[in-house]
Amino acid sequence: MLLLIGALFALFLFLGQPVAFALGLAAIPVFVFSGTMPPSVAIQKMVSATQSFPLLAVPFFILAGNLMNASGITERLVGFSRLLTGWIAGGLAQVSIVLSFMMGxxxxxxxxxxxxxxxxxxxxxxxxxxxxxxxxxxxxxxxIITATIPPSIGLILFGFINEVSIGRLFLAGILPGALLTAVLMLAAWIVAKRRGYVPDLAAPPKARDLWASFRESVWALMFPVILIVGFRFGIFTATEAGAFLVFYAAFIGRVIYRELTLARMRAALEDTVQDLGMIMLLIMMAGVLGYAITLERAPQHSAEAVTALTSDPVGVLALVVLVLVISGMFLEGAANILLVTPIVMPMLVQAGWDPIHMGVLMVLLINLGGLTPPVGVIMFTVCGVLGVKTGAYARASLPFFLALAIFFVVLTAVPWLSTYLPRTLM
Known part of the structure; x- marks a missing residue:
């Protein structure tokens, strides 16, 4: 039955069906041909997959982010990033990387x-x-730096589906995110030096200009700080933090910056509904398929297969990394988190790996799939906007793939990067 489920899923993807529909349709044989499972159970699983208090954090954080963008904060962060790094070789490249860290x-x-x-x-x-x-x-x-910085949607989904503390995951992503930013900035600096890309600014900014830009951007930079402080002192859960940040974003936009008009607020709500609709449909269908493959004992069979190959923790992790990289090439990130990580997570925990450390590592690896053909959503988004062919993009990406490979080796070998803040602050 598992082979039939896999074949149907691959077939529906090949036929161009949306990933959410492919997930749901692939589960049909379990409910139709089992003989003991009424089809109505599929509907129950679709509904129950959405009945989670931690999952309520997703719409709150999406809405808060859209409200902040509608408040003009993006332009302020661009200006601050430009002053901060625009004078370094490859100025605009450095600006884009630092901006991603802040926009996370x-x-x-x-x-x-x-x-x-x-x-x-x-x-x-x-x-x-x-x-x-x-x-x-x-x-x-x-x-992909944004995948590590709270409030990362990927970390929320991972924590929800694998029953891992979302607050701890948020804290765990900060140091890896900072390290990834530094590694990519170094790679961009080397590329800029070799190709002669001049800095965006002729000289480092004056302290008063940097301070003035920081003051303009500080309300957005406080976003993740509020989360960390709230989790550290037990002020709120991830869901309650999302609700508070919606109010915070609306207050900043309407009272502080005074750029969040009713029209912009309506547009932010519309964008939130569209984003949330896609994510929730994936969650509902993944709930059905997840139940189906659990009935077919897919996690147990996978664990037995891996154990037959190796019992070494590093070997188990290497196999999981291979699976995630390959699946990331064909599945959108949210679908990958909801479908694949519940299968591989028990193997990693049994092998002795920390679930918080693995959460950050796996979410980053899954986002890596968005940078590669054939279904790289991030790749096609950027190439579509800039009019770049995927072949040229792939060649230009090689230095950055090398930088990411080094980063992943360091992150895997030094679990402290992911576990220090959660253990210290929570």
């Missing part, structure tokens, strides 16, 4: 960050002489 606390989505920065910084990079493929690679790779 607002958008929580790598695809949203890639789309925004491609439209905002892409044309300026081309005017300054960046090769279109190089600009696309820098913007695409920088966007």
């Amino acid at each position: 606390g607002i958008s929580g989505s790598a695809v949203a960050d890639a789309a925004m920065e491609s439209r905002l910084l892409g044309p300026s990079m081309l005017r300054q002489g960046y090769a279109p493929a190089t600009a696309a690679a820098i913007l695409a790779f920088g966007s």
